Amino acid sequence: MIHIWSEAAELNDELRDRILSHRQSNAGERKTNIGGWHSDAGRLEFCGDAGRRLLRYMYDLTDEATRRVLAEFGQPMQPFRWTLYAWANVNGPGDFNRTHTHPGSTWSGTYYVDTGQLNDDEGGAPLHLLDPCQGRANMFLPPLVPSSFTQRPEPGMTAVFPSYLPHMVYPHRGALPRISIAFNARKEPFP
Numbered sequence: 001m002i003h004i005w006s007e008a009a010e011l012n013d014e015l016r017d018r019i020l021s022h023r024q025s026n027a028g029e030r031k032t033n034i035g036g037w038h039s040d041a042g043r044l045e046f047c048g049d050a051g052r053r054l055l056r057y058m059y060d061l062t063d064e065a066t067r068r069v070l071a072e073f074g075q076p077m078q079p080f081r082w083t084l085y086a087w088a089n090v091n092g093p094g095d096f097n098r099t100h101t102h103p104g105s106t107w108s109g110t111y112y113v114d115t116g117q118l119n120d121d122e123g124g125a126p127l128h129l130l131d132p133c134q135g136r137a138n139m140f141l142p143p144l145v146p147s148s149f150t151q152r153p154e155p156g157m158t159a160v161f162p163s164y165l166p167h168m169v170y171p172h173r174g175a176l177p178r179i180s181i182a183f184n185a186r187k188e189p190f191p
């Protein structure tokens, strides 16, 4: 699911400044990032009020994605309880994220603060999502489903996807930092 946050234009400058400031004093974690900086995961305390508002939005997106899937199966929305945590990513030139899934989570998503491009025509480093059942695209009525899906980011956009989907981020080609905030939402009780 792709969605554009209505508060992005108001808050992205603050999010960018706070994330880059937090990076100055925190070494970050080594996760799926090859190069780049991955913040500690939590409740975006280092993003202040903008972080709190973004977290609320992430809960809304999680509910909306759930509602859409349940509707596809003819089921009404259910009041699931979520454990949600988020972290910031800053990729510099050449940095990327290797293929991975997010075990222990139901939904994952990435919000884009800044694509790090000087020239918007170049676009940002895409997110690449892979169907874990490759035989589906190759063997079962091939035109129906793609084997993978590529999403080019833009500031204010969030991509939400099931946490079991393998995904990776292409090497960043922009001159400025590519800044995103990712989250995991786990249905409680899990699964």
Ligand SMILES: [Fe+2]
Pocket: 032, 100, 101, 102, 108, 167, 182
């Ligand atoms: Fe990821």
